[in-house]
Amino acid sequence: xxxxxFRYGAMNSGKSTALIQVAHNYRERGQHxxxxxxxxxxxxxxxxxxxxxxxxxxxxxxxxxxLRDAVLAAGAPDCLLVDExxxxxxxxxxxxxxLAVQDGIPVIAYGLRNDFRTxxxxxxxxxMELAHSIEELKTICRCGRKATLNARTVGGAxxxxxxxxxxxxxxxxxxxxxxxxxxxxxxLG
Amino acid sequence: xxxxxFRYGAMNSGKSTALIQVAHNYRERGQHxxxxxxxxxxxxxxxxxxxxxxxxxxxxxxxxxxLRDAVLAAGAPDCLLVDExxxxxxxxxxxxxxLAVQDGIPVIAYGLRNDFRTxxxxxxxxxMELAHSIEELKTICRCGRKATLNARTVGGAxxxxxxxxxxxxxxxxxxxxxxxxxxxxxxLG
Amino acid sequence: xxxxxFRYGAMNSGKSTALIQVAHNYRERGQHxxxxxxxxxxxxxxxxxxxxxxxxxxxxxxxxxxLRDAVLAAGAPDCLLVDExxxxxxxxxxxxxxLAVQDGIPVIAYGLRNDFRTxxxxxxxxxMELAHSIEELKTICRCGRKATLNARTVGGAxxxxxxxxxxxxxxxxxxxxxxxxxxxxxxLG
Amino acid sequence: xxxxxFRYGAMNSGKSTALIQVAHNYRERGQHxxxxxxxxxxxxxxxxxxxxxxxxxxxxxxxxxxLRDAVLAAGAPDCLLVDExxxxxxxxxxxxxxLAVQDGIPVIAYGLRNDFRTxxxxxxxxxMELAHSIEELKTICRCGRKATLNARTVGGAxxxxxxxxxxxxxxxxxxxxxxxxxxxxxxLG
Numbered sequence: 040x041x042x043x044x045f046r047y048g049a050m051n052s053g054k055s056t057a058l059i060q061v062a063h064n065y066r067e068r069g070q071h072x073x074x075x076x077x078x079x080x081x082x083x084x085x086x087x088x089x090x091x092x093x094x095x096x097x098x099x100x101x102x103x104x105x106l107r108d109a110v111l112a113a114g115a116p117d118c119l120l121v122d123e124x125x126x127x128x129x130x131x132x133x134x135x136x137x138l139a140v141q142d143g144i145p146v147i148a149y150g151l152r153n154d155f156r157t158x159x160x161x162x163x164x165x166x167m168e169l170a171h172s173i174e175e176l177k178t179i180c181r182c183g184r185k186a187t188l189n190a191r192t193v194g195g196a197x198x199x200x201x202x203x204x205x206x207x208x209x210x211x212x213x214x215x216x217x218x219x220x221x222x223x224x225x226x227l228g
Numbered sequence: 229x230x231x232x233x234f235r236y237g238a239m240n241s242g243k244s245t246a247l248i249q250v251a252h253n254y255r256e257r258g259q260h261x262x263x264x265x266x267x268x269x270x271x272x273x274x275x276x277x278x279x280x281x282x283x284x285x286x287x288x289x290x291x292x293x294x295l296r297d298a299v300l301a302a303g304a305p306d307c308l309l310v311d312e313x314x315x316x317x318x319x320x321x322x323x324x325x326x327l328a329v330q331d332g333i334p335v336i337a338y339g340l341r342n343d344f345r346t347x348x349x350x351x352x353x354x355x356m357e358l359a360h361s362i363e364e365l366k367t368i369c370r371c372g373r374k375a376t377l378n379a380r381t382v383g384g385a386x387x388x389x390x391x392x393x394x395x396x397x398x399x400x401x402x403x404x405x406x407x408x409x410x411x412x413x414x415x416l417g
Numbered sequence: 418x419x420x421x422x423f424r425y426g427a428m429n430s431g432k433s434t435a436l437i438q439v440a441h442n443y444r445e446r447g448q449h450x451x452x453x454x455x456x457x458x459x460x461x462x463x464x465x466x467x468x469x470x471x472x473x474x475x476x477x478x479x480x481x482x483x484l485r486d487a488v489l490a491a492g493a494p495d496c497l498l499v500d501e502x503x504x505x506x507x508x509x510x511x512x513x514x515x516l517a518v519q520d521g522i523p524v525i526a527y528g529l530r531n532d533f534r535t536x537x538x539x540x541x542x543x544x545m546e547l548a549h550s551i552e553e554l555k556t557i558c559r560c561g562r563k564a565t566l567n568a569r570t571v572g573g574a575x576x577x578x579x580x581x582x583x584x585x586x587x588x589x590x591x592x593x594x595x596x597x598x599x600x601x602x603x604x605l606g
Numbered sequence: 607x608x609x610x611x612f613r614y615g616a617m618n619s620g621k622s623t624a625l626i627q628v629a630h631n632y633r634e635r636g637q638h639x640x641x642x643x644x645x646x647x648x649x650x651x652x653x654x655x656x657x658x659x660x661x662x663x664x665x666x667x668x669x670x671x672x673l674r675d676a677v678l679a680a681g682a683p684d685c686l687l688v689d690e691x692x693x694x695x696x697x698x699x700x701x702x703x704x705l706a707v708q709d710g711i712p713v714i715a716y717g718l719r720n721d722f723r724t725x726x727x728x729x730x731x732x733x734m735e736l737a738h739s740i741e742e743l744k745t746i747c748r749c750g751r752k753a754t755l756n757a758r759t760v761g762g763a764x765x766x767x768x769x770x771x772x773x774x775x776x777x778x779x780x781x782x783x784x785x786x787x788x789x790x791x792x793x794l795g
Contacts, residue, residue: 418785537731
């Protein structure tokens with residue numbers, strides 16, 4: 040039985056680099072990898088790492104997309120890699136589970152586990168419920184501790200306002216430990 | 229900084245045994261451990277392991293309980309252990325987080341991550357969002373694979389009907405792998 | 418392919434309890450577990466946990482024992498559990514590896530990783546080289562930190578003298594963190 | 607207390623990429639990272655990843671080098687990263703341990719755990735004995751399973767002959783699972 044892996048990490052923990060590395064490892068062995076990504080992240084049709092390496096996305100999926108059908112139609116790969124998996128719908132995560140369990144395709148989904156108000160995204164919550172293996176990619180807070188939360192800034196000032204997804208010029212994010220998050224944001228609730 | 233640990237596992241993975249062992253380890257070192265448990269599980273005011281060892285619960289918490297205040301009022305322990313943590317409210321999990329981050333008390337919460345319809349419980353979902361470390365306690369399916377899901381039986385027959393929490397004589401649970409779960413229950417959704 | 422797991426931990430981390438729990442989980446599913454143990458530990462032909470639960474050992478192995486042959490002759494089990502695995506020889510660990518890889522039997526070996534002078538045992542070093550999965554069972558130091566080393570006492574006084582294995586009335590062990598170990602013992606080398 | 611981490615993986619598992627990513631994460635936070643490497647690997651004074659990213663090595667250490675003194679003399683960093691850590695001497699690994707425990711510097715050492723005959727290297731064995739945390743970087747075998755061993759080829763043919771370290775034009779390595787290794791090499795011993 041193949042497995043569904045959820046590799047989560049705070050902002051800037053190296054999720055895209057890790058995905059590109061795994062794609063590279065499979066390709067080196069002559070194996071076929073498919074890389075998919077939800078459309079919510081409209082930055083680009085590529086996986087782009089802060090180390091300045093990038094990788095084409097094979098399938099871009101909107102919220103209505105039948106993920107399993109699309110993957111099987113693309114030719115069942117030896118491994119399926121998902122970038123920005125937090126933006127998947129719950130039904131799409133169930134498709135990832137079936138691709139692993141019923142179709143025998145290892146699936147590795149990379150994503151955030153919580154938003155700027157410490158709440159899960161639809162995709163990450165369903166992954167936390169269903170993944171066979173939950174693994175953390177670590178990064179550090181400005182204070183040197185491990186960062187587990189993501190704070191939002193608008194124009195450089197910390198805020199708890201706005202919609203769950205906001206990726207425009209004014210909005211920034213900083214991965215933080217619990218102590219610094221409570222200091223800057225004041226509340227988890 | 230102390231940490232909040234979520235150690236999850238399917239039914240019968242040995243969560244209570246693990247909790248009792250950790251309590252024993254701390255006590256052997258002359259350290260003070262507090263064991264808490266939500267009231268939803270009315271089986272007993274004890275942590276009871278299938279290995280036939282048990283441990284008193286120090287605080288039983290209903291849904292309204294102010295967890296952090298209660299723990300601090302009981303004398304801040306060297307370590308806080310939580311049994312059946314899936315039944316905590318989201319606000320109580322936030323209290324666990326604050327006890328670790330702000331009060332410096334290591335917190336180890338043991339619980340299920342998903343119910344018989346593969347959905348998270350309120351406490352486990354919030355723990356998945358906030359815990360500093362997420363660790364799995366493994367057990368096996370009837371087929372020998374790792375079990376990650378929990379199926380419900382009523383009178384011995386598998387079912388997807390009923391409320392999230394049901395602990396009476398007729399109702400049973402079986403921890404299962406994805407393949408066996410889909411075979412017996414037919415759907416994840 | 419089945420796997421060879423090495424679950425290591427310092428003294429009194431609950432290794433025997435964990436082994437007994439796993440044996441219990443398999444038996445509950447109607448599966449056959451074999452428990453083996455090297456003779457070096459002559460304390461008893463049982464696995465005995467500090468929680469006062471115990472489990473019969475099915476095979477006691479001296480250093481000359483052909484482990485793989487003995488296990489297969491005993492009827493290939495659904496799972497092989499090894500207590501005090503640090504005392505196995507390197508060749509016996511290779512047999513564990515072959516039982517997993519060639520005979521399809523999952524093997525879970527529990528043991529110490531280092532002795533009172535911070536050096537590996539023959540069995541644990543070979544397990545660190547060969548195991549498919551290396552997992553830690555945690556316990557705490559007297560100071561509350563995680564213990565990763567084991568200090569020896571003779572008549573209550575810390576010492577670095579004596580042979581690697583010494584289990585008599587005068588000799589005791591204390592699991593410690595690096596800071597406390599260096600404070601009490603003075604050196605790693 | 608800072609910790610000593612050993613992140614091990616088979617050949618081509620992405621160890622150098624992971625190191626470069628961590629260095630990048632620290633630098634982004636305005637923190638000072640020191641990257642060290644033993645001289646045994648004479649390929650270059652850089653960490654070079656197969657993704658075509660690279661990073662300067664700050665200190666190249668021969669077997670005689672007093673690692674701890676050299677690191678402290680270079681200005682105690684916020685984090686110490688070690689490439690090719692399997693080539694360190696045991697005494698140098700003890701220095702890493704002291705830098706973490708006594709000097710409060712987190713140390714992350716990346717390396718192989720076993721050579722082409724499945725035996726540990728001096729540095730990796732001592733790291734397995736002393737590291738506070740042992741974490742695996744995974745890669746795959748040609749057959750799609752996880753690779754945990756490293757086979758040597760000379761002129762394209764598998765071999766068990768030669769010294770532990772050999773990095774010249776004729777010699778190649780392939781990371782493999784246990785099944786494929788036994789098939790190609792025939793023995794672990």
